[in-house]
Amino acid sequence: MAEALLALRNIRVQHGATTALxxxxxxxxxxxxxxxxxxxxxxxxxxxxxxxxxxxxxxGSVYFRGEQATPKNSLEMRRCMASVFQEPLLLNxxxxxxxALGLKLRGLPGDQIHKKLWPWLERLGIAHLxxxxxxxxxxxxxxxTSLARGLVLDPDLILLDEPFSALDAPTREALLLDLQEILAxxxxxxxxxxxxxxxxxxxxxxxxxxxQGKLLQLASQREIFTxxxxxxxxxxxxxxxxxxxxxxxxxxGMTTVRFNGGTARVRAxxxxxxxxxxxxRPEDIDVNHYLGERNCPKEKICIRxxxxxIFPSIAHYRIAxxxxxxxxxxxxxxxxxxxxSLREGDDVSASFSLAAVHxx
Amino acid sequence: xxxxxxxIVKAVELVFGGDSEVWAITWLSLKISASATxxxxxxxxxxxxxxxxxxxxxxxxxxALVNTGMGLPPVVVGxxxxxxxxxxxxxxxxxxxxxxxxxxxxxxxxxxPIVAGLTMASFQSLDPNLALQLLGIGASKLQxxxxxxxxxxxxxxxxxxxxxxxxxxxVGASMMVGGNxxxxxxxxxxxxxxxxxxxxxxxxxxxxLILLALCFALNFLLTHIQQRGQMKWPRLS
Numbered sequence: 001m002a003e004a005l006l007a008l009r010n011i012r013v014q015h016g017a018t019t020a021l022x023x024x025x026x027x028x029x030x031x032x033x034x035x036x037x038x039x040x041x042x043x044x045x046x047x048x049x050x051x052x053x054x055x056x057x058x059x060g061s062v063y064f065r066g067e068q069a070t071p072k073n074s075l076e077m078r079r080c081m082a083s084v085f086q087e088p089l090l091l092n093x094x095x096x097x098x099x100a101l102g103l104k105l106r107g108l109p110g111d112q113i114h115k116k117l118w119p120w121l122e123r124l125g126i127a128h129l130x131x132x133x134x135x136x137x138x139x140x141x142x143x144x145t146s147l148a149r150g151l152v153l154d155p156d157l158i159l160l161d162e163p164f165s166a167l168d169a170p171t172r173e174a175l176l177l178d179l180q181e182i183l184a185x186x187x188x189x190x191x192x193x194x195x196x197x198x199x200x201x202x203x204x205x206x207x208x209x210x211x212q213g214k215l216l217q218l219a220s221q222r223e224i225f226t227x228x229x230x231x232x233x234x235x236x237x238x239x240x241x242x243x244x245x246x247x248x249x250x251x252x253g254m255t256t257v258r259f260n261g262g263t264a265r266v267r268a269x270x271x272x273x274x275x276x277x278x279x280x281r282p283e284d285i286d287v288n289h290y291l292g293e294r295n296c297p298k299e300k301i302c303i304r305x306x307x308x309x310i311f312p313s314i315a316h317y318r319i320a321x322x323x324x325x326x327x328x329x330x331x332x333x334x335x336x337x338x339x340x341s342l343r344e345g346d347d348v349s350a351s352f353s354l355a356a357v358h359x360x
Numbered sequence: 361x362x363x364x365x366x367x368i369v370k371a372v373e374l375v376f377g378g379d380s381e382v383w384a385i386t387w388l389s390l391k392i393s394a395s396a397t398x399x400x401x402x403x404x405x406x407x408x409x410x411x412x413x414x415x416x417x418x419x420x421x422x423x424a425l426v427n428t429g430m431g432l433p434p435v436v437v438g439x440x441x442x443x444x445x446x447x448x449x450x451x452x453x454x455x456x457x458x459x460x461x462x463x464x465x466x467x468x469x470x471x472x473p474i475v476a477g478l479t480m481a482s483f484q485s486l487d488p489n490l491a492l493q494l495l496g497i498g499a500s501k502l503q504x505x506x507x508x509x510x511x512x513x514x515x516x517x518x519x520x521x522x523x524x525x526x527x528x529x530x531v532g533a534s535m536m537v538g539g540n541x542x543x544x545x546x547x548x549x550x551x552x553x554x555x556x557x558x559x560x561x562x563x564x565x566x567x568x569l570i571l572l573a574l575c576f577a578l579n580f581l582l583t584h585i586q587q588r589g590q591m592k593w594p595r596l597s
Contacts, residue, residue, distance in 0.1 A: 054492045075500050084498025085489055091511055101507075149497060159496070280579035 003066050005030040005189050006051060006157055011060035013046050013213075021057070021213045022045045028157070033183055033190040034218075035204025037197060037236060043213040044193035045161055051191060052083045052159045064157075079106060082150035086162040088134075088142035095137070096121075096130040099148040106153075120152045125180065140171035147175075151182065160192035164199060176202055197238055201225070209233045227358055233276055234360065239279040240329035243303075247274045255359065263326035264301045268359040277360045284356035285330035287319050288339065290347040300351045303328060307346045321350055363561060368407045370562030371569055380593075382563075386570050389547040392460050396467030400475045400523050403468070405516070408479025409505070413491070426480065429473025434466075438536030441466045445537065458539035465546070466537045467527035475523045482515030483508065521579055528575060542582040548574075 004027035013021040018090040021043040027053075028034055038044050049055035055073045062069040064077045066119040075301060090098045099121060102114045121127040124144045125176065134142060143163060150158055163179075164172040179204060183190055193210075194200055200207055201221060209228075216236075217229045228234040234242060245259035247270045256266040257276055270276055288295075296302035305323030321328040328350045332340070342348065374382050411423055443449050444463075445457040456462045494504040511514070531549035538545035540554060544550060548571045554565040 012575060051418065052496055054495050075498075079498040083498070085493055085496070087489065089487055089490050089493040091490075091507060100442070105497065105503050152495065194594045234495065324482065 003030055004063070004198070005065060006191075007063040007066075008050065009061050009063065011050055011057045011062070013043075013050065013055070014058045019213050021050065023060075023215045024048065026208070026215060026218065028189060028191055030156075030189050031187045032205055033192070033203050033207045034208060035200035036191065036193040036208040036210050036212035037195065037200045038193070039195060039236065042196075042210045043172040044210055046213075047210060048083070048161050048191065048193050050160050051157075052081055053078050054083065057144070079153075080156045081159060082153045082155040082157075083159045084143075084146050084150045084161065084163050086166050088139075088146040090137075090142060090145060093134060094130065095126060095132050095134060095141075095145050098134055098145050099126075099130075099152060102149055102153045117148070117152050120148045124148050124151075137161060138171075139167050140175060142195065143167060152189070153187075155188065155192070158187045160190065162194050163192070163286065165196065179203070209236050225281070228279065228360070231279075231360060234277075234279045234358075238281065239358070240282050241278075241280040241285065241327070243278040243280075243325045243328075245276055245278055245325075247272050247276055257359070258266075259325045261303060262301070264354070264357065266354055266357045266359055270313060270359065279358045279360060280328075280352050280356050282318065282329045282331040285328065285329045285350050285352045287321070287332055287340065287342065287350070288349050289342075290349045296349065296351060300353055301357070302349045302351045304349055307342055307344050307348055310342065310344060319348075321348060323350065364565075367562045367565040368569075371566030374566040375570060382566060382570070385544065385546055385548055385551050385567070386574070388460065388545075389528060389549070389571075390574070392463050392534075392547060393467060393524060396464045396471055396522040396527050397475075397520065399464070399468045400471035401520065401528075403455065404472045404475030404523070405479045408476040408481075408519075409483055409509075411476070412480045412483035421482070425475050426476045426515070430477045432470060432473065433532070434470055434530045434534075435532035435536070437466050437469045438533030441469065441533065441537045457537060458541060458545060460538070460545055462537040463534050463545060466533040467530065470530060470533060471523040471527045474526055475519045478519035478522055479512075479516060482512040482519065485515060486512055514586050517582050521582050524578060525575060529571065 006028040008023050008026040011020065011021060011023045036044055036047060050057050053062060053069050064080070068071070068136065069077055091101065100113045100117055101172045103116060118127070121130060124147060126141060126144045126148060129137065129141060134145065136143065143166070147163070164176060176199060178230065183203065190203070192199070192203055204221055206218065207221050207224040209216045209224065211232055216233045217224060224233070225237050228237055228239060231242060243259050245257040248256040248258050248263065249272050250270060253267060253269055254265055255270050256263055256265050257278060259278065264278060266278070290304055303323045303325060305321040305328060308320040308322045311318040311320070315334060317332045317334065319332055319342065321330065330350055407426070409537050411419065411426065441462065442457065444451045445454065445462050446452055447457065456465070490511065491504055491508060494507055495501070499507065529549060531553055534547055535553065538547070538550065540546050540550040548567050552564050552567045552571070555567065
């Protein structure tokens, strides 16, 4: 594999007695977009600050283009990168002055700044705002200014720290779409951290999962969302149904798992007696009124339970079911939900195909 | 009322009649307090920035000392500087007691914590991530520091105003370490005290008016700079 554009090795950051970040290895390759997800306080911002050479780790090294970052060469390296934060963090002044700041810091003459900056101002839809004072901008306009300030630097690496989380939903959607296009066109290497799965899925080709300062998994988007390596990752990536079970027998790559209230034959390879967890995404689970064991299709696994709660949202209903084996969470489209006319307390059967099950 | 009216008439005569002694006193006041303010800025701004932006052992104590220093009673400063500079004191060999230099030293001790404290507050009012953001678009550390100073310039001007205002109107320390010697260390405030005690209210009023006018002129100028381009509060109805 080609040499990584940016590589972290044995990074450790302490905040007093607690370890804020502990990452043994993290490679970012040229041209890729990596999203890092994790709950608040997982160390996402710290990770990005270490990558951007804005914070020196307690121990470990950062390599940029194969060269180790030191206090001596860090300015030179930082000038190949750009950071965009959750808050736009603009200076008092006009939109133009703010967007031009990075180029000005590099000593570029005014006419060249103008030539470079203008296309970006137009691309981000803020060209008509150039002479506006930044304090009069809306949140979305300010964040676009901040993005322009970073993108105009033509960085080798752009680091986005929850760039959309301070925006309202429509503004966020619009900016997310724009950024998706820009990243696809320019192929700027990008690392974005976010706590929002949708944003991560929209931008990240590879996704990392960070929790309590530790990088739990770093893999392709598909892999992360369907084959988490641990229950912790499964929880973070939205595999809400996690059924504990014990392996009964294994043969030819098929494993029979017994759980409270049933068995399942799934594609996995675990020794008999092993304690495992069956993980299923909510959108892979169908819910029907319980009509007896026989009504379960052969190729499916069915679990009987009671509807605990129903959470309505715009396009979907989230149905929480209390079953013998634990808690099952399903997502039903509005139309299918209306057809079922489910109510809390109803006796239901939750079914899912074998392919939807991921065993940990 | 007669007393006040006569005083004001006499004061106007003194001010606009070109009384050389009054103007000499004014000039000396300005020189001493401006020097003291300038030195306080040179010492206080870096200390304030350091206290605001960095973490080091003993920082909490330093911050507490600066905050205490912001409210130092001038007479206490006068007392300590007098003892230090007294002929038989530890710094007596410098022969500074009852000189303008001694007054400058005392005024620096008064103004420097004010400048440091307000500088610290003005930097702490900036978003803590702003410095990171500036570094994150390729600013060198020096460039980032300069941009932060520019961003905090409005509250920094308040530090200048408070520092100068504190020392030009201060009387206790100047009296004690300067001695109020005519044509040498007599400044607006000490002269006002002296003339009032002698019952020369006209001269005292004249000196007082000049002091007020000076403070007003300087603050008007700095306020004008400070408020330029400031966001207007919406009118509340």
